[in-house]
Amino acid sequence: MERIAFIGAGSMAEAIIKGWIDKNCIANEHLFITNKSDQDRLETLQQAYGVQILPNKSMLHDMDCIVLAMKPKDAKEAMIAIAPFLNKKTVVFSVLAGISIATIRSFLGNRPIARTMPNTSATIGMSASGVAFNELVDEQLRTTCLTMLQAIGTVVEVEEDQLHAVTAFSGSGPAYIYYLLEAFENVAAEVGLQQDVVRTLMVQTLAGSAAMLQTGNEEPATLRRKVTSPGGTTEAGLRALEQHEVTAAIAACVKSAEARSRELAQGI
Template sequence: MDKVIFVGAGSMAEAIIAGIVNKSVMRAKDIYVMNKSDEDRLIYMQNTYGVSIVSAERNELSDAGLFILATKPKDIHQAMADIVNHMNDDAAALSVIAGVSIATIESGLGARPIARSMPNTSATIGKSATGVSMNQSVNNNMNKKIISLLSSIGIVKEVVEDELHLVTALSGSGPAYVYYLVEALEEAAISKGLCADTARELIIQTLEGAASMLKKTGEEPSILRKNVTSPGGTTEAGLRALEKNSFKQTISHCINDAEARSRELGIMTDPKIT
Protein backbone atom coordinates (compact mmCIF):
# COMPACT_ATOMS: atom_id res chain seq x y z
CA MET A 1 0.00 0.00 0.00
CA ASP A 2 1.10 3.60 -0.62
CA LYS A 3 1.91 6.13 2.06
CA VAL A 4 -0.56 5.96 4.95
CA ILE A 5 -1.09 8.72 7.48
CA PHE A 6 -2.59 8.14 10.91
CA VAL A 7 -4.42 11.21 12.14
CA GLY A 8 -4.28 10.64 15.88
CA ALA A 9 -1.83 8.64 17.95
CA GLY A 10 -3.96 7.07 20.67
CA SER A 11 -4.32 3.44 21.72
CA MET A 12 -6.28 2.36 18.64
CA ALA A 13 -3.81 3.94 16.24
CA GLU A 14 -0.98 2.24 18.10
CA ALA A 15 -2.77 -1.12 18.07
CA ILE A 16 -3.24 -0.97 14.29
CA ILE A 17 0.29 0.24 13.65
CA ALA A 18 1.70 -2.52 15.86
CA GLY A 19 -0.34 -5.10 13.98
CA ILE A 20 0.62 -4.05 10.46
CA VAL A 21 4.29 -3.46 11.35
CA ASN A 22 4.70 -6.71 13.30
CA LYS A 23 3.13 -8.70 10.46
CA SER A 24 5.16 -6.83 7.82
CA VAL A 25 2.05 -5.83 5.89
CA MET A 26 3.56 -2.41 5.33
CA ARG A 27 7.02 -0.97 5.71
CA ALA A 28 7.32 1.27 8.75
CA LYS A 29 8.84 3.98 6.53
CA ASP A 30 5.54 4.21 4.64
CA ILE A 31 3.55 4.87 7.81
CA TYR A 32 3.24 8.41 9.13
CA VAL A 33 1.59 9.68 12.30
CA MET A 34 0.32 13.11 13.23
CA ASN A 35 -1.18 14.29 16.50
CA LYS A 36 -2.30 17.81 17.35
CA SER A 37 -1.11 18.22 20.91
CA ASP A 38 1.15 15.45 22.23
CA GLU A 39 4.67 15.56 20.81
CA ASP A 40 5.94 13.04 23.37
CA ARG A 41 3.40 10.52 22.15
CA LEU A 42 4.56 10.95 18.55
CA ILE A 43 8.19 10.48 19.55
CA TYR A 44 7.23 7.31 21.42
CA MET A 45 5.46 5.94 18.32
CA GLN A 46 8.46 6.80 16.16
CA ASN A 47 10.95 5.15 18.52
CA THR A 48 8.79 2.07 19.13
CA TYR A 49 7.57 1.24 15.63
CA GLY A 50 9.90 3.12 13.28
CA VAL A 51 7.11 5.26 11.82
CA SER A 52 7.59 8.87 10.79
CA ILE A 53 6.13 12.01 12.30
CA VAL A 54 4.25 14.27 9.90
CA SER A 55 2.42 17.58 10.17
CA ALA A 56 -0.02 19.49 8.00
CA GLU A 57 1.93 22.69 8.62
CA ARG A 58 4.85 21.33 6.60
CA ASN A 59 2.55 20.25 3.76
CA GLU A 60 3.67 16.62 3.94
CA LEU A 61 0.24 15.11 3.35
CA SER A 62 -0.39 15.60 -0.36
CA ASP A 63 1.18 12.34 -1.56
CA ALA A 64 -0.64 10.06 0.90
CA GLY A 65 -3.09 7.54 -0.55
CA LEU A 66 -4.93 6.76 2.68
CA PHE A 67 -5.65 8.71 5.85
CA ILE A 68 -6.64 6.71 8.92
CA LEU A 69 -8.72 8.87 11.24
CA ALA A 70 -8.01 7.77 14.80
CA THR A 71 -8.80 10.76 17.00
CA LYS A 72 -11.30 11.00 19.82
CA PRO A 73 -14.83 11.65 18.52
CA LYS A 74 -14.84 15.18 19.95
CA ASP A 75 -11.71 16.06 17.98
CA ILE A 76 -12.79 14.77 14.56
CA HIS A 77 -13.96 18.10 13.09
CA GLN A 78 -10.75 19.92 13.97
CA ALA A 79 -8.69 17.00 12.67
CA MET A 80 -10.52 17.04 9.33
CA ALA A 81 -10.13 20.80 9.08
CA ASP A 82 -6.39 20.38 9.61
CA ILE A 83 -5.93 17.91 6.76
CA VAL A 84 -8.62 18.52 4.15
CA ASN A 85 -6.78 21.24 2.22
CA HIS A 86 -3.65 19.08 2.01
CA MET A 87 -5.27 15.87 0.74
CA ASN A 88 -5.04 14.99 -2.93
CA ASP A 89 -8.31 14.37 -4.76
CA ASP A 90 -7.82 10.60 -4.91
CA ALA A 91 -6.87 10.11 -1.25
CA ALA A 92 -9.20 7.89 0.74
CA ALA A 93 -10.10 8.07 4.42
CA LEU A 94 -10.59 5.18 6.82
CA SER A 95 -12.13 6.04 10.18
CA VAL A 96 -11.66 3.93 13.30
CA ILE A 97 -13.55 6.42 15.48
CA ALA A 98 -16.56 5.16 17.43
CA GLY A 99 -19.91 6.59 16.41
CA VAL A 100 -18.77 9.04 13.72
CA SER A 101 -20.77 8.52 10.54
CA ILE A 102 -19.58 8.39 6.96
CA ALA A 103 -21.82 11.40 6.27
CA THR A 104 -20.03 13.38 8.96
CA ILE A 105 -16.67 12.51 7.43
CA GLU A 106 -17.91 13.42 3.95
CA SER A 107 -19.02 16.79 5.29
CA GLY A 108 -15.50 17.45 6.53
CA LEU A 109 -13.38 15.88 3.80
CA GLY A 110 -15.58 16.26 0.74
CA ALA A 111 -16.56 13.72 -1.89
CA ARG A 112 -13.91 11.00 -1.80
CA PRO A 113 -13.61 7.27 -0.93
CA ILE A 114 -14.46 6.87 2.74
CA ALA A 115 -14.63 3.77 4.92
CA ARG A 116 -15.74 3.54 8.52
CA SER A 117 -14.54 0.69 10.69
CA MET A 118 -14.43 -0.48 14.28
CA PRO A 119 -11.42 -2.63 15.18
CA ASN A 120 -10.52 -3.50 18.75
CA THR A 121 -7.26 -3.30 20.66
CA SER A 122 -6.47 -6.96 19.99
CA ALA A 123 -5.19 -5.56 16.69
CA THR A 124 -1.87 -5.25 18.53
CA ILE A 125 -1.41 -9.03 18.29
CA GLY A 126 -3.25 -9.53 15.00
CA LYS A 127 -6.46 -10.74 16.65
CA SER A 128 -8.89 -7.88 16.12
CA ALA A 129 -12.53 -8.49 15.22
CA THR A 130 -13.34 -5.61 12.87
CA GLY A 131 -16.50 -4.43 11.17
CA VAL A 132 -16.25 -2.06 8.20
CA SER A 133 -18.59 -0.15 5.91
CA MET A 134 -17.68 1.89 2.83
CA ASN A 135 -19.30 4.63 0.78
CA GLN A 136 -20.01 4.31 -2.93
CA SER A 137 -16.86 6.19 -3.88
CA VAL A 138 -14.68 3.30 -2.71
CA ASN A 139 -13.78 1.37 -5.86
CA ASN A 140 -12.83 -2.30 -5.98
CA ASN A 141 -9.12 -1.56 -5.79
CA MET A 142 -9.41 0.64 -2.69
CA ASN A 143 -11.87 -1.80 -1.14
CA LYS A 144 -9.29 -4.56 -1.45
CA LYS A 145 -6.56 -2.34 0.02
CA ILE A 146 -8.67 -1.42 3.03
CA ILE A 147 -9.80 -5.00 3.60
CA SER A 148 -6.20 -6.18 3.25
CA LEU A 149 -4.96 -3.63 5.78
CA LEU A 150 -7.68 -4.47 8.29
CA SER A 151 -7.21 -8.21 7.70
CA SER A 152 -3.61 -7.83 8.78
CA ILE A 153 -4.82 -7.15 12.31
CA GLY A 154 -7.49 -9.86 12.51
CA ILE A 155 -10.79 -10.85 10.91
CA VAL A 156 -12.91 -8.34 8.98
CA LYS A 157 -16.63 -8.34 8.30
CA GLU A 158 -18.26 -5.88 5.90
CA VAL A 159 -21.57 -4.66 7.31
CA VAL A 160 -24.10 -1.94 6.51
CA GLU A 161 -23.15 1.27 8.24
CA ASP A 162 -25.96 1.33 10.79
CA GLU A 163 -24.80 -2.06 12.10
CA LEU A 164 -21.45 -0.56 13.08
CA HIS A 165 -23.01 0.79 16.27
CA LEU A 166 -23.76 -2.78 17.31
CA VAL A 167 -20.34 -3.98 16.11
CA THR A 168 -18.80 -1.27 18.28
CA ALA A 169 -20.75 -2.48 21.30
CA LEU A 170 -20.06 -6.15 20.62
CA SER A 171 -16.49 -6.53 19.39
CA GLY A 172 -15.10 -3.00 19.54
CA SER A 173 -15.68 -2.81 23.28
CA GLY A 174 -15.75 -6.59 23.69
CA PRO A 175 -12.19 -7.15 24.95
CA ALA A 176 -12.95 -4.95 27.97
CA TYR A 177 -15.89 -7.17 28.88
CA VAL A 178 -13.67 -10.24 28.72
CA TYR A 179 -11.00 -8.58 30.86
CA TYR A 180 -13.69 -7.62 33.36
CA LEU A 181 -14.84 -11.25 33.45
CA VAL A 182 -11.25 -12.35 34.10
CA GLU A 183 -11.00 -9.83 36.95
CA ALA A 184 -14.16 -11.25 38.51
CA LEU A 185 -13.01 -14.87 38.13
CA GLU A 186 -9.62 -14.05 39.62
CA GLU A 187 -11.11 -12.21 42.56
CA ALA A 188 -13.46 -15.09 43.29
CA ALA A 189 -10.68 -17.67 43.03
CA ILE A 190 -8.26 -15.71 45.20
CA SER A 191 -10.93 -15.06 47.83
CA LYS A 192 -11.29 -18.84 48.09
CA GLY A 193 -7.56 -19.26 48.65
CA LEU A 194 -6.15 -20.03 45.21
CA CYS A 195 -2.75 -18.55 44.32
CA ALA A 196 -3.13 -15.51 42.06
CA ASP A 197 -0.65 -16.80 39.46
CA THR A 198 -2.31 -20.20 39.33
CA ALA A 199 -5.75 -18.63 38.99
CA ARG A 200 -4.56 -16.40 36.12
CA GLU A 201 -3.01 -19.28 34.17
CA LEU A 202 -6.06 -21.51 34.62
CA ILE A 203 -8.45 -18.75 33.55
CA ILE A 204 -6.46 -17.82 30.45
CA GLN A 205 -6.21 -21.44 29.34
CA THR A 206 -9.92 -21.94 29.98
CA LEU A 207 -10.78 -18.96 27.79
CA GLU A 208 -8.40 -20.06 25.04
CA GLY A 209 -9.76 -23.60 25.14
CA ALA A 210 -13.39 -22.51 25.03
CA ALA A 211 -12.75 -20.11 22.14
CA SER A 212 -10.89 -22.83 20.23
CA MET A 213 -13.72 -25.28 20.79
CA LEU A 214 -16.22 -22.80 19.36
CA LYS A 215 -14.00 -22.09 16.36
CA LYS A 216 -12.81 -25.60 15.54
CA THR A 217 -15.94 -27.64 16.23
CA GLY A 218 -18.44 -25.23 14.71
CA GLU A 219 -20.95 -26.33 17.35
CA GLU A 220 -23.55 -24.00 18.79
CA PRO A 221 -22.43 -22.57 22.14
CA SER A 222 -25.59 -23.94 23.73
CA ILE A 223 -24.61 -27.48 22.64
CA LEU A 224 -21.07 -27.12 23.97
CA ARG A 225 -22.47 -25.77 27.23
CA LYS A 226 -24.83 -28.73 27.59
CA ASN A 227 -21.99 -31.15 26.83
CA VAL A 228 -20.12 -30.05 29.95
CA THR A 229 -23.18 -29.70 32.19
CA SER A 230 -23.90 -32.93 34.03
CA PRO A 231 -27.23 -33.12 35.89
CA GLY A 232 -26.65 -32.30 39.51
CA GLY A 233 -22.98 -31.46 38.90
CA THR A 234 -20.76 -28.48 39.61
CA THR A 235 -21.27 -26.79 36.23
CA GLU A 236 -25.03 -26.93 36.62
CA ALA A 237 -24.71 -25.35 40.07
CA GLY A 238 -22.57 -22.54 38.69
CA LEU A 239 -24.87 -21.90 35.75
CA ARG A 240 -27.89 -21.86 38.05
CA ALA A 241 -26.22 -19.05 40.02
CA LEU A 242 -25.64 -17.10 36.78
CA GLU A 243 -29.28 -17.53 35.79
CA LYS A 244 -30.49 -16.55 39.26
CA ASN A 245 -28.48 -13.34 39.01
CA SER A 246 -29.76 -12.45 35.52
CA PHE A 247 -26.47 -13.03 33.69
CA LYS A 248 -27.97 -12.92 30.18
CA GLN A 249 -30.02 -9.84 30.98
CA THR A 250 -26.91 -8.11 32.31
CA ILE A 251 -25.04 -8.87 29.08
CA SER A 252 -28.01 -7.62 27.08
CA HIS A 253 -28.01 -4.35 29.02
CA CYS A 254 -24.26 -4.05 28.45
CA ILE A 255 -24.60 -4.36 24.67
CA ASN A 256 -27.67 -2.11 24.55
CA ASP A 257 -26.02 0.67 26.53
CA ALA A 258 -22.78 0.52 24.56
CA GLU A 259 -24.68 0.60 21.25
CA ALA A 260 -26.75 3.54 22.47
CA ARG A 261 -23.58 5.41 23.42
CA SER A 262 -22.15 4.82 19.95
CA ARG A 263 -25.29 6.34 18.44
CA GLU A 264 -25.05 9.29 20.85
CA LEU A 265 -21.46 9.93 19.75
CA GLY A 266 -22.67 9.94 16.15
CA ILE A 267 -25.32 12.53 16.95
CA MET A 268 -22.84 14.66 18.89
CA THR A 269 -20.45 14.80 15.93
CA ASP A 270 -23.05 15.25 13.19
CA PRO A 271 -22.68 18.83 11.89
CA LYS A 272 -26.35 18.91 10.84
CA ILE A 273 -27.34 18.41 14.48
CA THR A 274 -24.56 20.14 16.38
Protein backbone atom coordinates (compact mmCIF):
# COMPACT_ATOMS: atom_id res chain seq x y z
CA MET A 1 0.00 0.00 0.00
CA GLU A 2 1.64 3.19 -1.22
CA ARG A 3 -0.69 5.94 -0.01
CA ILE A 4 -2.36 5.84 3.37
CA ALA A 5 -4.63 8.46 4.94
CA PHE A 6 -5.32 8.68 8.66
CA ILE A 7 -8.82 9.82 9.51
CA GLY A 8 -8.16 11.17 12.98
CA ALA A 9 -4.90 12.46 14.37
CA GLY A 10 -4.88 11.62 18.08
CA SER A 11 -2.36 9.74 20.19
CA MET A 12 -2.99 6.35 18.58
CA ALA A 13 -2.60 7.76 15.07
CA GLU A 14 0.63 9.47 16.12
CA ALA A 15 1.96 6.30 17.74
CA ILE A 16 1.38 4.28 14.56
CA ILE A 17 2.76 6.99 12.28
CA LYS A 18 5.94 7.31 14.34
CA GLY A 19 6.35 3.55 14.52
CA TRP A 20 5.95 3.09 10.76
CA ILE A 21 8.33 5.91 9.91
CA ASP A 22 10.98 4.87 12.43
CA LYS A 23 10.90 1.29 11.16
CA ASN A 24 10.99 2.43 7.50
CA CYS A 25 7.73 0.61 6.94
CA ILE A 26 6.10 3.47 5.04
CA ALA A 27 7.70 6.71 3.84
CA ASN A 28 6.36 9.85 5.47
CA GLU A 29 5.52 11.44 2.11
CA HIS A 30 3.04 8.59 1.55
CA LEU A 31 1.20 9.23 4.81
CA PHE A 32 -1.66 11.72 4.89
CA ILE A 33 -3.58 13.01 7.90
CA THR A 34 -6.88 14.73 8.48
CA ASN A 35 -9.25 15.26 11.38
CA LYS A 36 -12.54 16.90 12.19
CA SER A 37 -11.38 20.46 12.89
CA ASP A 38 -8.06 20.70 14.76
CA GLN A 39 -5.69 22.25 12.21
CA ASP A 40 -3.06 22.97 14.87
CA ARG A 41 -2.83 19.27 15.67
CA LEU A 42 -2.38 18.40 11.99
CA GLU A 43 0.39 20.97 11.63
CA THR A 44 2.10 19.65 14.75
CA LEU A 45 2.20 16.12 13.31
CA GLN A 46 3.32 17.42 9.93
CA GLN A 47 6.24 19.27 11.50
CA ALA A 48 7.17 16.33 13.73
CA TYR A 49 7.03 13.53 11.16
CA GLY A 50 6.94 15.10 7.71
CA VAL A 51 3.54 13.62 6.87
CA GLN A 52 1.14 15.35 4.51
CA ILE A 53 -2.01 17.16 5.56
CA LEU A 54 -4.89 15.99 3.38
CA PRO A 55 -6.04 19.20 1.67
CA ASN A 56 -9.56 17.99 0.84
CA LYS A 57 -11.65 14.84 1.04
CA SER A 58 -11.62 14.31 -2.71
CA MET A 59 -8.01 13.14 -2.42
CA LEU A 60 -9.24 10.11 -0.49
CA HIS A 61 -10.14 8.64 -3.87
CA ASP A 62 -6.43 8.23 -4.56
CA MET A 63 -5.63 6.43 -1.32
CA ASP A 64 -4.80 2.72 -1.21
CA CYS A 65 -5.79 2.57 2.44
CA ILE A 66 -7.49 4.68 5.07
CA VAL A 67 -6.87 4.27 8.80
CA LEU A 68 -9.90 4.99 10.97
CA ALA A 69 -8.33 6.56 14.05
CA MET A 70 -10.88 9.06 15.30
CA LYS A 71 -12.63 8.81 18.68
CA PRO A 72 -15.33 6.11 18.59
CA LYS A 73 -17.99 8.71 19.39
CA ASP A 74 -17.06 10.55 16.18
CA ALA A 75 -16.91 7.46 14.00
CA LYS A 76 -20.40 7.61 12.51
CA GLU A 77 -20.15 11.25 11.47
CA ALA A 78 -16.65 10.73 10.06
CA MET A 79 -17.55 7.63 8.04
CA ILE A 80 -20.60 9.33 6.56
CA ALA A 81 -18.41 12.28 5.57
CA ILE A 82 -15.70 10.26 3.81
CA ALA A 83 -17.79 7.48 2.23
CA PRO A 84 -18.57 9.32 -1.05
CA PHE A 85 -14.86 9.89 -1.75
CA LEU A 86 -13.46 6.38 -1.40
CA ASN A 87 -12.75 4.27 -4.44
CA LYS A 88 -13.94 0.68 -4.54
CA LYS A 89 -10.47 -0.75 -3.92
CA THR A 90 -9.60 1.37 -0.89
CA VAL A 91 -8.71 -0.83 2.08
CA VAL A 92 -10.01 0.17 5.52
CA PHE A 93 -7.68 -0.29 8.48
CA SER A 94 -9.55 0.44 11.70
CA VAL A 95 -8.08 1.06 15.16
CA LEU A 96 -11.44 2.07 16.64
CA ALA A 97 -12.30 0.47 19.97
CA GLY A 98 -15.56 -1.46 19.80
CA ILE A 99 -16.61 -0.56 16.24
CA SER A 100 -17.34 -3.77 14.34
CA ILE A 101 -16.42 -4.70 10.80
CA ALA A 102 -20.15 -4.98 10.00
CA THR A 103 -20.71 -1.42 11.20
CA ILE A 104 -17.78 -0.12 9.15
CA ARG A 105 -19.08 -1.96 6.09
CA SER A 106 -22.56 -0.49 6.57
CA PHE A 107 -21.13 3.03 6.26
CA LEU A 108 -18.18 2.52 3.89
CA GLY A 109 -19.40 -0.29 1.68
CA ASN A 110 -18.28 -3.86 1.05
CA ARG A 111 -14.50 -3.69 0.82
CA PRO A 112 -11.42 -5.26 2.48
CA ILE A 113 -11.42 -4.32 6.17
CA ALA A 114 -8.77 -5.02 8.79
CA ARG A 115 -9.88 -4.25 12.33
CA THR A 116 -7.04 -3.99 14.80
CA MET A 117 -6.34 -2.86 18.34
CA PRO A 118 -2.74 -1.71 18.88
CA ASN A 119 -1.58 0.28 21.88
CA THR A 120 0.43 3.46 22.27
CA SER A 121 3.69 1.53 22.70
CA ALA A 122 3.62 1.49 18.89
CA THR A 123 5.52 4.77 19.26
CA ILE A 124 8.65 2.79 20.19
CA GLY A 125 7.89 -0.28 18.10
CA MET A 126 6.61 -2.30 21.07
CA SER A 127 2.85 -2.40 20.59
CA ALA A 128 0.86 -5.52 21.42
CA SER A 129 -1.82 -5.70 18.73
CA GLY A 130 -4.73 -7.97 17.93
CA VAL A 131 -6.22 -8.01 14.43
CA ALA A 132 -9.19 -9.53 12.62
CA PHE A 133 -10.02 -9.46 8.90
CA ASN A 134 -13.18 -9.68 6.86
CA GLU A 135 -13.61 -12.18 4.05
CA LEU A 136 -12.50 -9.72 1.33
CA VAL A 137 -8.95 -9.55 2.68
CA ASP A 138 -6.98 -11.95 0.49
CA GLU A 139 -3.78 -13.69 1.57
CA GLN A 140 -1.50 -11.06 0.02
CA LEU A 141 -3.30 -8.19 1.73
CA ARG A 142 -3.44 -10.13 5.01
CA THR A 143 0.34 -10.55 4.86
CA THR A 144 0.77 -6.84 4.14
CA CYS A 145 -1.41 -5.85 7.10
CA LEU A 146 0.40 -8.22 9.44
CA THR A 147 3.75 -6.83 8.27
CA MET A 148 2.55 -3.28 8.98
CA LEU A 149 1.54 -4.27 12.49
CA GLN A 150 4.74 -6.24 13.10
CA ALA A 151 6.64 -3.05 12.28
CA ILE A 152 5.19 -1.49 15.44
CA GLY A 153 5.44 -4.51 17.73
CA THR A 154 3.86 -7.91 18.29
CA VAL A 155 0.62 -8.89 16.54
CA VAL A 156 -1.79 -11.77 17.11
CA GLU A 157 -4.62 -12.64 14.70
CA VAL A 158 -7.89 -13.33 16.55
CA GLU A 159 -11.58 -13.76 15.86
CA GLU A 160 -13.31 -10.41 15.62
CA ASP A 161 -15.42 -10.90 18.73
CA GLN A 162 -12.23 -11.47 20.72
CA LEU A 163 -11.05 -7.93 19.95
CA HIS A 164 -13.22 -6.66 22.82
CA ALA A 165 -11.04 -8.67 25.19
CA VAL A 166 -7.86 -7.68 23.35
CA THR A 167 -8.88 -4.06 23.87
CA ALA A 168 -9.35 -4.69 27.58
CA PHE A 169 -5.96 -6.38 27.99
CA SER A 170 -3.38 -4.89 25.63
CA GLY A 171 -5.23 -1.92 24.14
CA SER A 172 -5.83 -0.40 27.56
CA GLY A 173 -2.98 -2.31 29.19
CA PRO A 174 -0.31 0.42 29.16
CA ALA A 175 -2.59 2.63 31.27
CA TYR A 176 -2.86 -0.14 33.87
CA ILE A 177 0.93 -0.46 34.05
CA TYR A 178 1.38 3.30 34.37
CA TYR A 179 -1.30 3.33 37.08
CA LEU A 180 0.62 0.64 38.95
CA LEU A 181 3.86 2.62 38.69
CA GLU A 182 2.08 5.74 39.95
CA ALA A 183 0.94 3.74 42.98
CA PHE A 184 4.50 2.63 43.73
CA GLU A 185 5.78 6.19 43.39
CA ASN A 186 3.03 7.57 45.63
CA VAL A 187 4.12 5.38 48.53
CA ALA A 188 7.83 6.17 48.10
CA ALA A 189 8.04 8.89 50.76
CA GLU A 190 6.24 6.73 53.33
CA VAL A 191 9.01 4.13 53.15
CA GLY A 192 11.86 6.65 52.99
CA LEU A 193 12.74 6.73 49.30
CA GLN A 194 12.69 9.53 46.74
CA GLN A 195 10.17 9.21 43.92
CA ASP A 196 12.83 9.21 41.21
CA VAL A 197 14.66 6.37 42.95
CA VAL A 198 11.48 4.29 43.04
CA ARG A 199 10.85 4.99 39.36
CA THR A 200 14.34 3.87 38.38
CA LEU A 201 14.03 0.69 40.43
CA MET A 202 10.49 -0.21 39.37
CA VAL A 203 10.90 0.53 35.65
CA GLN A 204 13.88 -1.81 35.57
CA THR A 205 12.00 -4.35 37.68
CA LEU A 206 9.08 -4.29 35.22
CA ALA A 207 11.46 -4.59 32.25
CA GLY A 208 13.38 -7.44 33.86
CA SER A 209 10.21 -9.31 34.78
CA ALA A 210 8.87 -8.93 31.24
CA ALA A 211 12.17 -10.20 29.83
CA MET A 212 12.02 -13.24 32.13
CA LEU A 213 8.50 -14.00 30.91
CA GLN A 214 9.52 -13.56 27.26
CA THR A 215 12.00 -16.41 27.56
CA GLY A 216 8.91 -18.61 27.88
CA ASN A 217 10.75 -21.13 30.01
CA GLU A 218 8.64 -20.81 33.15
CA GLU A 219 5.09 -19.91 34.09
CA PRO A 220 4.36 -16.67 36.00
CA ALA A 221 3.28 -18.68 39.05
CA THR A 222 6.59 -20.57 39.04
CA LEU A 223 8.61 -17.36 38.79
CA ARG A 224 6.52 -15.84 41.60
CA ARG A 225 7.17 -18.78 43.88
CA LYS A 226 10.91 -18.54 43.25
CA VAL A 227 10.89 -14.96 44.56
CA THR A 228 8.69 -15.80 47.55
CA SER A 229 10.62 -17.20 50.50
CA PRO A 230 8.50 -18.59 53.35
CA GLY A 231 8.14 -15.96 56.05
CA GLY A 232 9.97 -13.37 53.96
CA THR A 233 9.24 -9.86 52.70
CA THR A 234 7.72 -10.93 49.40
CA GLU A 235 5.30 -13.26 51.13
CA ALA A 236 4.23 -10.41 53.42
CA GLY A 237 3.63 -8.14 50.43
CA LEU A 238 1.67 -10.78 48.53
CA ARG A 239 -0.44 -11.47 51.60
CA ALA A 240 -1.37 -7.77 51.69
CA LEU A 241 -2.36 -7.93 48.02
CA GLU A 242 -4.61 -10.90 48.78
CA GLN A 243 -6.15 -9.16 51.78
CA HIS A 244 -7.00 -6.17 49.58
CA GLU A 245 -8.44 -8.47 46.89
CA VAL A 246 -6.16 -7.19 44.16
CA THR A 247 -6.84 -10.25 41.97
CA ALA A 248 -10.56 -9.48 42.08
CA ALA A 249 -9.86 -5.82 41.31
CA ILE A 250 -7.82 -6.77 38.22
CA ALA A 251 -10.61 -9.07 37.04
CA ALA A 252 -13.13 -6.25 37.51
CA CYS A 253 -10.85 -3.87 35.62
CA VAL A 254 -10.56 -6.14 32.57
CA LYS A 255 -14.24 -7.09 32.54
CA SER A 256 -15.31 -3.43 32.80
CA ALA A 257 -13.08 -2.45 29.87
CA GLU A 258 -14.31 -5.40 27.80
CA ALA A 259 -17.93 -4.53 28.56
CA ARG A 260 -17.33 -0.90 27.60
CA SER A 261 -15.88 -2.02 24.27
CA ARG A 262 -19.09 -3.95 23.59
CA GLU A 263 -21.17 -0.91 24.61
CA LEU A 264 -19.28 1.22 22.10
CA ALA A 265 -20.09 -1.36 19.43
CA GLN A 266 -23.79 -0.92 20.18
CA GLY A 267 -23.59 2.86 20.17
CA ILE A 268 -23.45 3.29 16.40
